[in-house]
Structures are given as C-alpha cells and as structure tokens.
Amino acid sequence: MTHLSSSRFKVPSLRKSADSEYLATILILLAVWIFLVVISVINRSDFLSKATFSAVTFNMCIIGILAIGQGFVVISGGILDLSITVSMLITSFMIVVFYDRGWNTPLLIIVSILCAGVFGLFNSILVVWLRINPLIVTLATGFAGGGVLLIVFDRGLVDPKSSIADFGTSHLFGFPTAWWPMALLTIGAHFFFKYSRFGRHFLAVGGNPLSSKAMGISLKQMRVATFVGASIIGGIAGIVFAGFTPEIRPNAGTYYMLPVIAAVVLAGFSLAGGRGSFLALFVSVGFLSTIPTALVFFGLESIWQTFIQGFILIIAVSIDAYRIVKVKGR
Amino acid sequence: MSKNLTQLASHDHKMTSVEKMKKSLSGPGGTIVLGLAIIIGTSALWVGKMTFTSFNVYLILSYLAIPLIIGIFASFSLLAGVVDLSIGAMVALSAVIFAFCCINGINEWISALIAILICLGFGAINGVAIVVFGANPIAATLGSLVGLRGLARIISNNAPATGSSSTDAIPLMVTGLNDFTESQVSFMPVLFIIALALVFVTQGIISMTRGGRHIRAVGGDITAARRAGLPTERIKFLSLLASSFGASIGGILYVGKLGSAPVTLGTNMEFTIYAALMIGGYSILRGGVGNPMGGFLGILIIAVFANLVDNKGLDIRAADIFVGFLLLVIVYLDIRRGGDAFE
Structure with a gap:
C-alpha cells in the first residue's frame, strides 16, 4: 500500500483541536459524574460503599463492552448497529450449548464468539452487497434475530460450577474480574483508533467516505470489518454476560440497547461518523452505570431509571446536534 | 385500485399496454400488490376456505383497524422526513393515563382529553429536540420510546388497587367506548370503516392540497423547501405532533x-x-415518498400474515422474523428500482 495514512493526510492542527475537544468532553462528563456521586453522598452518606462500587462496576461491564462495539460502528460511519445485543445473546447461548456438550473452555469461547462474527458478516453482506442502509439492516436482523433466539432457545442455564461462572463472580485487583475485559478493550480501542494505520482508516471512512475511497481505501472491506468487528465485540460482551447471569433469557438484550446508545452519544461520538473518543466513552459509561444505583439511594423505584435514561438520551442527542450546528455555523 | 396504482407507477409519456403492465408490476405499487397476492394466496392454500369466511375477514380487519389509524397519523412524520419511534410507547402511555384518570373518578371525555394533551406534550418535546436542536430523529425518539414506557409503568404502579393483584395492567371497562370499538356493520368493524375513511381523506390531503404538497416538499428536499420559503420547521414540528396525536387516540381505543x-x-x-408503512412505499430514512393507500396495503399484508400464523397455531414470534425479512426484501427491491442505496 503506497497511499498516505489518513492521519498524515489531515492537517495537523485539526487533529490537535479535535484532541482538546475530546478533553473538554471528558472533563465535562467527569464533572457531571462527580456531581452525581457528591449529591448522592450528601443525600445518603452510606452511598460510598463496597456494595455501590460493586453494583456500578458490574453495570459497567456489559454496557461498556457493548458501547465500544457501538462506538466502533458509529465512528466508522456505519450509523448504528441496532442488532448488537443479538450478537451478545448469540454468544451467551452458544456458550451454554457448547458447554453442555462438554467442550473445553478456550475452544467454546472462541467458537461462540465466531458465531457472533458470522452474524455480523450477515449484516455486512446486506449492507455492502445489497446496499441497504445499516440502520434498516440491523433493525430487521435485530428483530428477526431476536425472534429466532426466542423460538430456538427458551432460556439458557449457565452451570454455576463452570469456569465461565467463576469468571463472572470472582474479583481481580479489587475490581470484578468481568470488569477487566471492558477496561482493556477501552484502552485497546483508544490506541487502535488513534495510532494504528488501520484504525485511522476507519475514522477516515467514517468522516468522509468519498475522499477515503479516492485515497484508495476499500469502502467495502472497511464496512465488512466494521460490522464483523462490532459483532465480535458484542460477542465478548456475551461471554461476560454468560459469566454473571445464571439464567439467560432471549429478551435480555432490550435492557441494554438504550444505555449503550446513550453512552455513545453522550461521549461525543457524532452519529454522522468520524468523530469520537473511547476514553470519553469510558467516562460516560461510568456515569450512566452510576445512575441506577444513585436512584435507589434517592428512594426512587428502579422503574424511574428507564424514564430518566430515556430523557438523558434526548438531551444528549440535542446537545450533540446543537454542537454540530454551532461548528458548521448554519 | 389497480388503475390507481398503475397511474402511480406510470409517467407522463404514453406507453403501450404491455409496457404499462411491466411498469406497474415493477413499480412500488406492483411490489405491494404482488406481496399482498402472495400472502393471501399462501393463506388460501395453507389454511383453506376459512381464510375467506366473513368471520375471519372480520378478525383481520378488527386486528388492523387501530394500527391503521396510528399508522396513518405516523405517516405524516415519515412524509416530512422525521421518523417517530416513540409511537408504541405513546400508545401505552395514553392508555395508562386514560385508565388512571377514569379510575380516579374523572369523566371519560376529560380523561381522554388529558391523555391526548399529555401525549401531545411529549410529542412537542420530541419536536423541540429534533426541530429546534436538530437532533437525529431516530436517536431522540428512541430515547422517548424507552422514557415514556418507563413513565407508563410508573403511572401503572401507582394506580389505586382495583381488586386485581397485578400491577402490569389497569383494568377498566368503559361501556360506551367498548361498545363503540366492538360494533360492526355486517363483517366490517366500525373502527375499520373509520380508519379506511381516514386513509382516503389523508390520501386526498397528501396528493391534492397545498399543505400535502408542502409536507412532501419538506421531506423530499428540505433545502429546496426552505429556499422556496416554506415554514419547514413548523411543518416538521406539526407532523411530529400528528404522530403523537394518532398514537394517543390509538391508546384510548x-x-x-x-x-x-x-x-x-x-x-x-x-x-x-x-x-x-415501508412495505407500502414509505421510507424511514428519507421523506417525501409513499402514500396512505400504499401504507394501508402494507398494514394489510402484515395483518393477513398475523392471521395466518394465528390460524395455523404457529409461534406468534414467527411473525417478527417474517416482518424483519420482508422489510429487507422490500427495501432491497426499492433500491433496485433506484431508491436510496447506502454508498
């Protein structure tokens, strides 16, 4: 490949200003998160406890990994993957199926993640070769896939003595072991999209598909990589999910879809593609994962959670859109 | 009917009858009619004569009447290029508010008014986010989908206990309303007749009035519409209000x-x-395309399929899979005809 990498193609000063913009997003999100924690502590001093920490970190595991997958799709210009929870559940169910057949753990993990990857390949075939908009593709495959899961699997029981269940319940360096894949993926995604040539290609394709095509990047290959990659990340979430869910139900995905999209939008990812920071995503996942626990401490029933999260998403997308309008100066 | 659809597909120049046939079969109208013929044919072959008994037809029409009313109102926002995903949650919210007010001894008409006004209020919030701030309609209304469903559950949980132990539903029998929704003229439910009349009226508004042309213009090319001096913001806002109005009526019904x-x-x-609606020729990604008649046929296709699933005692979730794949096929056919392809 002789063409220039996208990072060199961009004007250096632009990249610097983008970095400072992400820093502002991260600081604002951190401030909001700390504010939430502080008012919760003022309200009930026992908020800062081991139980809260454990609840928040467990919330972060799944939402965090799915948000990285979703952020991957958004930043690469794939709009949104509305079927990412199906990728997660395919993997979780496959783990149960293969475990019951007595496969050894590394093999069953790899094969079940590959199953999610096949699902992502199916999505990308519809997007790339039939040229259907990803939003419609993933809406349809998410819906149909959910239907297939409901018909094929009524529920999946994870053996509490299995190493998968051990992984979900144990702790490592003070955090739940299940928290670490999310943290490592965040760091990995940050460096991948910032410094690797392949990662910069995703950003380029997301920011301006036509000019990246003119530079010699294959749009088709990038789209396939995006949707397969997002499904595989969804599959990793599926392993973690199987780890701490004794009984997996096919409709479990609906709970995660909204916080995941909200986290990505709050973190400043532009739904138009090409813009976003995975470090900011980590902070926004942390903030959103704290809300349910904080609500309980404020004496609100947990059903308030969906109401509040829904309106946080509306506010977040409004702010995001407003920011773009201001930048473009319509 | 077929004449109308042929007109939709054909263009100004004169064509031979064979050309016209081919054109009408490959046009959007052709796809819809073909789809409908296939699904009715399948039902006739698989279920048998029962498909055409007046009772079965009544079941199908009664199943689709309320969704048709909701869909026709929602089609305004699709036409204006803003998709409102919150309609399902809005239906639940309106139903729960209506029942909550009635149970607390408020007159039925006033309860209905309260439910409609609250739904319009949330429709206005969607409108402010999308029109004023320019938020992505899908992301914003996905937020209100989840938020409003949460609100419906909060209201339902706080409803006074009425004997039944479940908090998942507020039992409420409004005799007059029940009689109205169940009444029928021979095999046609009254609600369906009203919905069909609504389809024709909307078809007239969309295709013949100045307002209808304005909505299509805003959805088709917002920049051109703005330059032509149309109040694009107001039209988008009002179309979102229309979809939440339809959903609130649907909930009460x-x-x-x-x-x-x-x-x-x-x-x-x-x-x-x-x-x-997309099977019927609308698009959730671009406005300005589709017409209420096509939308009606699209809803009819799904209703006949749901009836088929019901009659054969199949898993009701098979319908989800069918709808998902049918959607992909229809959108793909639209792209083959020159619709909006992705890249």
Whole structure:
C-alpha cells in the first residue's frame, strides 16, 4: 500500500483541536459524574460503599463492552448497529450449548464468539452487497434475530460450577474480574483508533467516505470489518454476560440497547461518523452505570431509571446536534 | 385500485399496454400488490376456505383497524422526513393515563382529553429536540420510546388497587367506548370503516392540497423547501405532533377494546407499523415518498400474515422474523428500482 495514512493526510492542527475537544468532553462528563456521586453522598452518606462500587462496576461491564462495539460502528460511519445485543445473546447461548456438550473452555469461547462474527458478516453482506442502509439492516436482523433466539432457545442455564461462572463472580485487583475485559478493550480501542494505520482508516471512512475511497481505501472491506468487528465485540460482551447471569433469557438484550446508545452519544461520538473518543466513552459509561444505583439511594423505584435514561438520551442527542450546528455555523 | 396504482407507477409519456403492465408490476405499487397476492394466496392454500369466511375477514380487519389509524397519523412524520419511534410507547402511555384518570373518578371525555394533551406534550418535546436542536430523529425518539414506557409503568404502579393483584395492567371497562370499538356493520368493524375513511381523506390531503404538497416538499428536499420559503420547521414540528396525536387516540381505543390498560401495550408496535408503512412505499430514512393507500396495503399484508400464523397455531414470534425479512426484501427491491442505496 503506497497511499498516505489518513492521519498524515489531515492537517495537523485539526487533529490537535479535535484532541482538546475530546478533553473538554471528558472533563465535562467527569464533572457531571462527580456531581452525581457528591449529591448522592450528601443525600445518603452510606452511598460510598463496597456494595455501590460493586453494583456500578458490574453495570459497567456489559454496557461498556457493548458501547465500544457501538462506538466502533458509529465512528466508522456505519450509523448504528441496532442488532448488537443479538450478537451478545448469540454468544451467551452458544456458550451454554457448547458447554453442555462438554467442550473445553478456550475452544467454546472462541467458537461462540465466531458465531457472533458470522452474524455480523450477515449484516455486512446486506449492507455492502445489497446496499441497504445499516440502520434498516440491523433493525430487521435485530428483530428477526431476536425472534429466532426466542423460538430456538427458551432460556439458557449457565452451570454455576463452570469456569465461565467463576469468571463472572470472582474479583481481580479489587475490581470484578468481568470488569477487566471492558477496561482493556477501552484502552485497546483508544490506541487502535488513534495510532494504528488501520484504525485511522476507519475514522477516515467514517468522516468522509468519498475522499477515503479516492485515497484508495476499500469502502467495502472497511464496512465488512466494521460490522464483523462490532459483532465480535458484542460477542465478548456475551461471554461476560454468560459469566454473571445464571439464567439467560432471549429478551435480555432490550435492557441494554438504550444505555449503550446513550453512552455513545453522550461521549461525543457524532452519529454522522468520524468523530469520537473511547476514553470519553469510558467516562460516560461510568456515569450512566452510576445512575441506577444513585436512584435507589434517592428512594426512587428502579422503574424511574428507564424514564430518566430515556430523557438523558434526548438531551444528549440535542446537545450533540446543537454542537454540530454551532461548528458548521448554519 | 389497480388503475390507481398503475397511474402511480406510470409517467407522463404514453406507453403501450404491455409496457404499462411491466411498469406497474415493477413499480412500488406492483411490489405491494404482488406481496399482498402472495400472502393471501399462501393463506388460501395453507389454511383453506376459512381464510375467506366473513368471520375471519372480520378478525383481520378488527386486528388492523387501530394500527391503521396510528399508522396513518405516523405517516405524516415519515412524509416530512422525521421518523417517530416513540409511537408504541405513546400508545401505552395514553392508555395508562386514560385508565388512571377514569379510575380516579374523572369523566371519560376529560380523561381522554388529558391523555391526548399529555401525549401531545411529549410529542412537542420530541419536536423541540429534533426541530429546534436538530437532533437525529431516530436517536431522540428512541430515547422517548424507552422514557415514556418507563413513565407508563410508573403511572401503572401507582394506580389505586382495583381488586386485581397485578400491577402490569389497569383494568377498566368503559361501556360506551367498548361498545363503540366492538360494533360492526355486517363483517366490517366500525373502527375499520373509520380508519379506511381516514386513509382516503389523508390520501386526498397528501396528493391534492397545498399543505400535502408542502409536507412532501419538506421531506423530499428540505433545502429546496426552505429556499422556496416554506415554514419547514413548523411543518416538521406539526407532523411530529400528528404522530403523537394518532398514537394517543390509538391508546384510548385499545383501552375500550381490551377492557384494560396493560403497560406492555404497543410493545414493538413502532417496528411493525413502520415496517408495514415501508412495505407500502414509505421510507424511514428519507421523506417525501409513499402514500396512505400504499401504507394501508402494507398494514394489510402484515395483518393477513398475523392471521395466518394465528390460524395455523404457529409461534406468534414467527411473525417478527417474517416482518424483519420482508422489510429487507422490500427495501432491497426499492433500491433496485433506484431508491436510496447506502454508498
């Protein structure tokens, strides 16, 4: 490949200003998160406890990994993957199926993640070769896939003595072991999209598909990589999910879809593609994962959670859109 | 009917009858009619004569009447280029508010008014986010979908206990409303006749009045519409209000029909209705295309399929899979005809 990498193609000063913009997003999100924690502590001093920490970190595991997958799709210009929870559940169910057949753990993990990857390949075939908009593709495959899961699997029981269940319940360096894949993926995604040539290609394709095509990047290959990659990340979430869910139900995905999209939008990812920071995503996942626990401490029933999260998403997308309008100066 | 659809597909120049046939079969109208013929044919072959008994036809029409009303109102926002995903949750919210007010001794008409006004209020919030701030309609209304469903559950949980132990539904029998939703003229439910009349009226508004042309213009090319001096913002805002109005009416009608207001009412309804409308020629990604008649046929296709699933005792979730794949096929055919392809 002789063409220039996208990072060199961009004007250096632009990249610097983008970095400072992400820093502002991260600081604002951190401030909001700390504010939430502080008012919760003022309200009930026992908020800062081991139980809260454990609840928040467990919330972060799944939402965090799915948000990285979703952020991957958004930043690469794939709009949104509305079927990412199906990728997660395919993997979780496959783990149960293969475990019951007595496969050894590394093999069953790899094969079940590959199953999610096949699902992502199916999505990308519809997007790339039939040229259907990803939003419609993933809406349809998410819906149909959910239907297939409901018909094929009524529920999946994870053996509490299995190493998968051990992984979900144990702790490592003070955090739940299940928290670490999310943290490592965040760091990995940050460096991948910032410094690797392949990662910069995703950003380029997301920011301006036509000019990246003119530079010699294959749009088709990038789209396939995006949707397969997002499904595989969804599959990793599926392993973690199987780890701490004794009984997996096919409709479990609906709970995660909204916080995941909200986290990505709050973190400043532009739904138009090409813009976003995975470090900011980590902070926004942390903030959103704290809300349910904080609500309980404020004496609100947990059903308030969906109401509040829904309106946080509306506010977040409004702010995001407003920011773009201001930048473009319509 | 077929004459109307041929007109839709054909262009100004004179064509031979064979050309016209080919054109009408490959046009959007042709796809819809073909789809409808296939699904009715399948039903006739698989279920047999029962498909055409007046009772079965009544079942199909009664199943689709309320979704049709909701869909027709929602089609205004699709036409203006803003998709409102919150309609399913809005149906549940309206039903729960209506039942909550009635149970607390408020007059039925005033309760209905309260439910409609609150839904319009949330429709206005969608409108402010999308029109004023320019938020992505899908992301913003996805937020209100989840938020409003949460609100419906909160209201339902706080409803006074009425004997039944479940908090998942507010039981409420409004006799007049129930009689109205269940009444029928021979094999046609009255609600269906009203919905069909609404289809024709909307078709007239969309295709013949200045307002209808304005909505299509805003959805088709917003920059051109703005330059032509149309109040694009106001049109988009009003179309979002129209879709929440339709959903709130639908919710109240469901309470009359079901005799209770379940919080799960309308779950996935946004998906089914938009899939049906897209099968009927609308698009959730660009405005300005589609017409109410096509939307009606799209909803009819899904209703006949749901009836088929019901009659054969199949898993009801098979319908989800069918709708998902049908949506992909229809959108693909649209792209082959020159619709909006992705890249």
